[in-house]
Amino acid sequence: MKIxxxxxxxxxxxxxxxxxxxxxxxxxxxxxxxxxxxxTAQRVKQHFKGICKxxxxxxxxxxxxxxxxxxxxxxxxxxxxxxxxxxxxxTFSTALLRMVIEISDDEAQNLDVS
Amino acid sequence: MKQKIRIAxxxxxxxxxxxxxxxxxxxxxxxxxxxxxxAEVTMSIMQKQRSRDPSAGYAKDFVPLMKEILPACVxxxxxxxxxxxxxxxxxxxxAIRHVGRxxxxxxxxxxxxxIGDDIMAKLDELLSRGIELRNMDxxxxxxxxxxxxxxxxxxLGAAPMVEALNRGAQIVITGxxxxxxxxxxxxxxxxxxxxxxxxxxxxxTIAGHLIECGAQCSGGNCQYEWRSIPNLANVGFPIxxxxxxxxxxxxxxxxxxxxxxxxxxxxxxxxxxxxPHSYITPDCIADFTTVRLEYEGRDRVxxxxxxxxxxxxxxxxxxxxxxxxxxxxxxxxxxxxxxxKAQAADRILRARLDRLGxxxxxxxxxxxxxxxxxxxxxxxxxxxxxxxxxxxxxxxEDRKAVERFTKEIAPLVLTGPPGVTGFAGGRPKVEEIVAYxxxxxxxxxxxPTVSIIDV
Numbered sequence: 001m002k003i004x005x006x007x008x009x010x011x012x013x014x015x016x017x018x019x020x021x022x023x024x025x026x027x028x029x030x031x032x033x034x035x036x037x038x039x040t041a042q043r044v045k046q047h048f049k050g051i052c053k054x055x056x057x058x059x060x061x062x063x064x065x066x067x068x069x070x071x072x073x074x075x076x077x078x079x080x081x082x083x084x085x086x087x088x089x090x091t092f093s094t095a096l097l098r099m100v101i102e103i104s105d106d107e108a109q110n111l112d113v114s
Numbered sequence: 115m116k117q118k119i120r121i122a123x124x125x126x127x128x129x130x131x132x133x134x135x136x137x138x139x140x141x142x143x144x145x146x147x148x149x150x151x152x153a154e155v156t157m158s159i160m161q162k163q164r165s166r167d168p169s170a171g172y173a174k175d176f177v178p179l180m181k182e183i184l185p186a187c188v189x190x191x192x193x194x195x196x197x198x199x200x201x202x203x204x205x206x207x208x209a210i211r212h213v214g215r216x217x218x219x220x221x222x223x224x225x226x227x228x229i230g231d232d233i234m235a236k237l238d239e240l241l242s243r244g245i246e247l248r249n250m251d252x253x254x255x256x257x258x259x260x261x262x263x264x265x266x267x268x269x270l271g272a273a274p275m276v277e278a279l280n281r282g283a284q285i286v287i288t289g290x291x292x293x294x295x296x297x298x299x300x301x302x303x304x305x306x307x308x309x310x311x312x313x314x315x316x317x318x319t320i321a322g323h324l325i326e327c328g329a330q331c332s333g334g335n336c337q338y339e340w341r342s343i344p345n346l347a348n349v350g351f352p353i354x355x356x357x358x359x360x361x362x363x364x365x366x367x368x369x370x371x372x373x374x375x376x377x378x379x380x381x382x383x384x385x386x387x388x389x390p391h392s393y394i395t396p397d398c399i400a401d402f403t404t405v406r407l408e409y410e411g412r413d414r415v416x417x418x419x420x421x422x423x424x425x426x427x428x429x430x431x432x433x434x435x436x437x438x439x440x441x442x443x444x445x446x447x448x449x450x451x452x453x454x455k456a457q458a459a460d461r462i463l464r465a466r467l468d469r470l471g472x473x474x475x476x477x478x479x480x481x482x483x484x485x486x487x488x489x490x491x492x493x494x495x496x497x498x499x500x501x502x503x504x505x506x507x508x509x510x511e512d513r514k515a516v517e518r519f520t521k522e523i524a525p526l527v528l529t530g531p532p533g534v535t536g537f538a539g540g541r542p543k544v545e546e547i548v549a550y551x552x553x554x555x556x557x558x559x560x561x562p563t564v565s566i567i568d569v
Contacts, residue, residue, distance in 0.1 A: 010337040010377060014386035017251045017552070023384020025377070027338075050490045059390050061403050064380050068387045076478065079550050080155055081437060083478040083507030091487040093337065098491055 001108050002100050008111070009035060011093035018078035019054075019070050020089030022096050026065040031111060035067055036060060038101040044069050047099050048092075069096070119304050121146040121297055121321070121354045126328025127153055128173055134328065134351050139183045139192060141367035144353060146300045147187070149196035150293040150326050151176065157290060158434035158548040160200035161234075161265040171202035172209075180285070181213045187284065188222055195275060195296040199289045201265060203227045207287050207567050214569035223569040226283025228274040230562035231290040233431065233555070234266045240559065247431060247553035256553065262436040264548060268429045268555060271396030272318070273309060274562040275299035281566055290432060294395050297322030297354060305358040315398035316422025317360035320405060323393070324364055324382050324417070325352040331364065331382035332413075333372025338381065345371025350413075361418040363410055374413040392423075396430075396557075399423040428554040437549035438475065439516040442507040443523035444482075446536030449500050455531035456481055456504040462530050463506060466522055472515040480505045503536065509547070516544050 005024070008031045013022040024039060026032040041058040048056070054072030061068060075089055076082040086092075103111075122144040124135030128151040138147055151173040164171030176198035187194060199206040207227045214223045233240065237260075240247065247256040247266075256263075267290035276299045278286045286299070298318035301307060307314045324331050332352045333343045350370025356362040364374050383402060387393070390402035399422060406419035447456040460479045467477070480486040482503035484495040495502075508519045520541045527534050 010381065012335070012337065012381040012385050016386060016388060017550070019251075021384075021387050023381070023387055025380050025384065047491065059387075061384070061390050063403055063405055064383060064407075066380060066384055068384055068390055070388065076476070080547050081509070081549050083440060083442065083476060083509055085480055085482065085486040085505065095488040095491045098488065 001103060001105065003103055003108070003113060004097070005039070005099045005101060006097040007113055009097065011097055013089050013091070013093035015075055015078060015087070015089040018075050019072045020074045020092045022069045022071065022092050024067045024069065024096060028111065029065055032062070032065040034101070034103055034107060039067060039099065041069070043099070044071070044096065047096065048074065115306065115358065116304055117357060119146065119300060119356050120144045121148055121300055121325070121356070123148055123325035123328050123351050123353070125149045125151060126326065126330060128156055128175070130328050132175070135179055136183055138351055138367070139186050141350070141370060144192055147192055147194045148296040148325070149176070149194065149198060150296060151196065151198045152200065152290060154432060154550045155434060155548055157201060157267050157432060158264045160202070161434070164202055169205050172200040172206035173198040176206065177209045177213060180210055181217065184214060184217055184219060184223070188219055193279065193300065194285045195299060196286070197288045197291045197293070197296060199227065199287045201232060201267070201289060203229050203287055203289045210285060210287070211567055211569050219569055221569070224282050224284050225567040225569065226278025226281060226286045227565050227567065228270060228278060228286065228288040228291065228562055229565070230274070230560060231267045231270050231288070233268060233560070237263065237266055240555070245555060245559065247433065247555065250552040250554060256433070256551070259435040259551065264434045264436060266431060266433045268431050268560050269396060270429070270562050271295045272299040272302055273397070274564050276302045277564045278566070279303035281564065283566060292395050293326035294319045294322030295397060297325060298397055301356055309397070310424070312398050312422035312424055313420060314360040316400035317362065317420040319393070319395050319398060319400045319422070320402065320417065320420055321354045321356060321362050324379065325354055327382060327385065328352070329372060330385065331378055332366050332374050333378060336378045336381060338375070338377035343373055347371060360420065361416065363414050363416050365414045374415055376407050376409065376415055379407055379415050379417070394426060396425060398425050427557055429557055429560055431553040431555050433551035433553060434548050435551055437547040438509060438511040439513045439544055440507060440509040440547055441516050441520050441542045441544050442505060443520065443542040444503055444505045444536060445523065445526060445534050446501055446503045447531065448533045448535070450498060452499050452502040452533070453481060453484055453495060455533060456502045459504055459526050459530045459534070460506065463522060463526060467519065470518060472518055473512060474508045474510045474515060476509040478507045513544065520544060
């Protein structure tokens with residue numbers, strides 16, 4: 001079944017220059033492997049099409065059940081150069097939570113989200 | 115040696131809740147108060163202030179704050195670490211000395227100052243010796259912006275602050291120092307941690323990272339179950355309660371709002387994170403993939419298991435330079451067909467800017483209420499929104515072009531689509547852009563020095 005990340009994770013985002021970072025945190029430990037499988041750097045790049053003009057890097061933090069994404073060239077130059085309302089990338093977190101991923105029926109049942 | 119130290123965060127940035135440090139001092143027992151005032155662009159603002167007034171150039175708010183809390187700090191031996199000195203650390207310290215004397219604290223108060231972060235005066239000498247200070251993000255040579263540089267400061271680490279504390283300073287004032295160092299230094303001083311005990315350096319650094327954004331780790335901006343967060347009106351700022359072994363608990367004062375829970379801690383851990391294996395500071399490389407968390411009671415999360423690696427051979431330099439001008443104008447369009455009207459107004463505005471032949475490096479249009487935060491990811495907005503704000507920004511090296519743009523916004527009210535308001539603020543302001551240039555410099559080039567001032 002398809003499910004929106006907002007049901008499986010929470011997140012916080014911020015900036016370093018023209019790069020936005022999004023930390024995606026599994027709401028439950030069991031969900032983390034699903035995030036690792038589904039929320040790849042490539043899919044995040046696709047999700048932020050038109051916003052992220054550079055590469056997307058992904059790092060795994062198994063200890064926190066979290067993934068960290070770096071979205072390069074995403075903030076219109078970043079910092080004071082940027083004209084964007086969200087020049088600091090603060091709402092990239094919730095933008096990522098809009099992503100819809102695929103989970104199996106078993107997973108849905110185990111997570112009680114079916 | 116004390117077996118437990120409580121370090122309280124009082125400011126997450128310059129302009130955070132003014133009474134937060136006061137409530138940290140008065141709300142319960144603490145040993146240290148750390149105050150982070152310097153964002154990346156703050157130094158250039160302070161440099162400008164100092165060029166107009168040689169006695170300015172530091173975080174002015176720090177002075178009345180200290181006036182309010184100094185008597186309690188002296189009475190209860192609460193020590194303060196603050197990077198409030200900006201580009202005029204001595205000026206800041208003099209102001210605090212003056213306040214201390216006014217309060218009758220003569221002979222009872224010692225201030226330590228850390229200087230040596232400002233390399234503005236020796237930039238050309240460094241460049242001439244082949245220290246290129248290339249932009250860490252773009253690789254560009256500093257010579258491309260040399261004439262436009264406004265400030266250049268090294269991010270100093272904990273070491274000079276530790277020296278100031280060791281020499282008995284109750285208040286340590288720095289210029290450009292890392293926010294993590296403001297927390298790590300008290301731990302090194304109290305527990306006698308060696309500067310090459312990398313796991314402990316990493317633990318103190320991550321403790322600093324967790325509290326450096328103030329309430330953002332204790333319920334503020336917390337996405338997890340946000341509706342359930344108690345009493346944010348009286349949000350408690352975070353406190354690190356550390357032990358000599360390098361482990362610590364994040365907590366907050368009893369009776370305050372917000373919450374310290376594992377999800378709020380995780381959210382702050384990943385904030386502004388790069389490669390989590392290598393969080394680089396002047397003091398160490400901290401590995402965020404080693405952090406372990408567990409509950410130790412209500413509003414108490416224990417953080418342990420942290421590992422670190424040796425510090426690098428370089429300091430990071432924060433250089434600011436003038437990068438042209440910008441302005442942002444807004445108007446609000448109301449139902450019916452608010453979004454269509456705002457889009458039409460944008461087309462009209464752009465046609466007029468074109469006709470004027472103005473050159474901009476960038477024009478950005480956003481529709482607040484439809485796409486300003488999530489852009490195309492938000493999809494098409496619901497039909498017939500009650501209102502939409504048109505927000506247009508421009509950027510140019512040419513100040514005149516930006517000024518001309520600011521005169522084109524309000525006229526849209528009488529010369530564009532109907533149902534528009536929200537122009538009462540007058541013309542948008544033209545802002546000078548001060549941009550940020552991160553670079554690296556060999557540590558051997560920098561000699562931080564500590565001075566002691568007795569009140």
